[in-house]
Amino acid sequence: MFVHRIDEELALKLPELRDAERIFELTDSSRAYLKEWLPWLDFTTELKDTQSFIQSGRGNYAEGKSLGVAIVFKGEIVGMGGFNDIDGSNKIAKIGYWLGESYQGNGIMTRVARALTDYALHELKLNKVEIRCASGNLKSRSIPERLGFVQEGTIRQAEWLYDHYVDHVVYGVLADEWNK
Template sequence: MFVLPVDNELYLRIAEEKDAEELFKLIDRSRESLREWLPWIDRTIRKEDTITFIQFSQKGFAEFTSMNLVILYREKIVGVAGFNEMDVENKVLSIGYWLGQCYQGNGIMNRVVRLLADFALNHLHFNRIEIRIAVGNKKSQAIPEKLGFKKEGVLRETEWLYDHYVDHIVYSLLASDNLE
């Protein structure tokens, strides 16, 4: 099983079908806060929907096209983070993440994204990492900004969020940049 340790209380690993119940309950408990920025919440209404996501994640991992991992904090699943897309030919990948509502504000995601960026640049030898975040999502924007990602610009109306389009800020980190 693929595991990425962050520190003594936090690690990432590939999701397994046995995680579906715990992951679904976390989504369900955080549904209101996650729905503000994540377009898939309304399509995740049963444990079986979470199993489908886990199977999709395992397939992407096996094909080296994505790497979505569950975040475990003190042995509890608290969210998901990883590489949503991996362009091996161009050495470019994108990081995505979400955290259950009751685990936000404790620095967990800063530690996770720092590890993912380091792993992408120094172990997988990618050249460019992107993070795209909706313009109004200040909590998520704080993470790449704190870690030294460069704000490149805004993609207008790039994501349909339930009943409206949202703009995304594009952040990037290159292998030649310094991760803070």
């Protein structure tokens, strides 16, 4: 099982089925907040949806395709993050993340994104890490900017969010840039 300790209060872990209830509860309690920028909330309406997500994620992790982790803050799951896609051929990982509304403002996601970037570039020996954010999602965009990622461009109408398209800003960092 994957467990990665970031610091004394923060860790990442591969979620297990027994975590499904907490993850679903967190999703449900933050639903209105998360729905502004995440497209999957309408497809996560029951506990079984979260259970299926966990099982699928564990399978993708075993195949080296992705790594979805629960973010554990002071012993409690407070969000999810990880690599939505690991492209082994091109040595690129794409980070995704979300945090329960009541856990915002603690620097959690910056530490998570830093740890995931370190893991991708040092442990997995990848060459590049990308973070894509909706252009209007300034909180999410501040994370790669704070970590020194380079803004590489904008993908127009990259994602359908319930009733409209949003553009994605693409940020990237290369291994040799991160190591400096």
